[in-house]
Amino acid sequence: MHPKIQPLRRRLSIALWSLVTALSVAAGLASVVLWQHSYAMDEQRVSIRHGGHTLNGVLTIPKDGRKRHGLVVYVHGDGPVNATHDDGYKPQWEANAKAGYASLSWDKPGVEGAPGNWLDQSMDDRAEETTAAIAWARARPDIDGDRIGLWGASQAGWVLPKVAAKTPVSFVIAVxxxxxxxxxxxxxxxxxxxxxxxxASRTSAVIAKSDSTRRLLERHATFEEYVKAMRGDLDGMTADRWRFISKNYTADATRDLRALRGIPVLLALAGHDINVDTADTERIYRAVLDTGGALTAKRYPDATHSFLKQSIEQSDLKVTLTALFSPRSLFADGFLEDQRRFLKDLGRGSSATP
Structure with missing residues (x-):
């Protein structure tokens, strides 16, 4: 045998087995991803007519064999959010399904090809949209119209009580x-x-700019006036965004919250929230709702505003890998389970305390 043949065969053999091993690992990882993204619920696309437009929605139904289910209607926070929140809602929908509840959500206007522009909406517009979705759901034979409630995060805090003032809801989960x-x-x-x-100097300058923006809003300034006042330093502001803020900057949920009195409310508060003053939120919710005894406030020390674990959200790589291989682990400890138990307890007629 030629002396070079045996080493060559050895190298080919090593390369072949390395390739087989790599393919096996890749197949194994792909299987894990598919398994982790298989949720215990049936999912279907739905269309909801409202105001001459169509809301492109997603309805998930528990796989429990029952003919009718309660429903959690999702109200998005700020931004161009699609129905699944880029699949971020699905672990929550699964928790709802385990409690026997369906979930309903839809693309914001202008998102994923939906008609309209969400930046044209006021909080009242969003409440009307949600009320229309509830009416649509109540007409379905597979939804129990007496067990329809709301889930909403961040900016939805201004929408949830407006909806409850327009149509009966049986519970609210406010995140x-x-x-x-x-x-x-x-x-x-x-x-x-x-x-x-x-x-200190930068802080003072930024606050001064913010105060100037408030004064422009108060005198109903146009976007062109804003651009001129900011001397071109727009910090991402667009004409559409300016119009949206101008419509909504006076929003205050304090008085509207009275519509939630007597309704079971789970108030979820993040421990690392730099978007919302959760202490202020809890104080006002307790002042307005505690008299009815139906409020449960729950704090999650490791949660950020998005209710991801802070240790994960700090790293884009950790977010990506966790979202791929263990999406349920993205959320703050106890958040999904508390939501499931809150809904489950509603069916038992309890105080709905997690």
Whole structure:
């Protein structure tokens, strides 16, 4: 045998087995991803007519063999959010399904090809949209119209009580909801400056710019006037966004919250929230709702505003890998389970305390 043949065969053999091993590992990882993204519920696309437009929605139904289910209607926070929140809602929908509840959500106007523009909406517009979705759900034979409630996060804090004032809801899950637009904006601004370690001079300059923006809003300034006043330093502001803020900057949920009196409310508050002053939120929710005895406030020390674990959200790589291989682990400890138990307890006629 030629002396070079045996080493060559050895190298080919090593390369072949390395390839087989790599393919096996890849197949194994793919199987894990598929398994982790298989949720215990049936999912279907639905269309909801509202105001001459169509809401492109997703309805998930528990796989428990029952003909009718209660329903959790999802109200998004700020931003161009699609029906599944890029699949981020699915672990929550699964928790709802385990409690015997269906879930309903839809693309915001202008998102994923949906008609309209979500930046054209006021909080009242969003409440009307949600009310229409509830009416659509009540007409379905597979939904129990007496067990329809709301889930909403952040900006949805201004929408949830408006919906409850328009149509009966049997419960509310409020996730770090905002109370007052201007107070929330200032809290977020200062929290981000502190997180960035901003100097005193930079902090003063940013606050001055914020105060100038408020004055422009109060006198109903146009976007062109805003651009001129900011001398081109728009910090991402667009004409659509300016119009949206102009419509909604006076939002305050305090008085509207009275519509939730007597309704079981789970108030979920994040321990690392730089967007919403959760202490202010809890204080006002307790002041308005505690008299009815139906409020349960729950704090999650390791949660950020998005209710991801802070240790994960701090790293884009950790977020990506966790979302791929263990999406349920993204959320703060206890958050999904508390939501499931809250819904389950409603069916038992309990106080719905997690």
């Amino acid at each position: 770090s909801p905002a109370i007052n637009w201007l107070r929330q904006g200032r809290y977020n601004l200062l929290a981000e400056l502190r997180a960035d370690g901003a100097s």
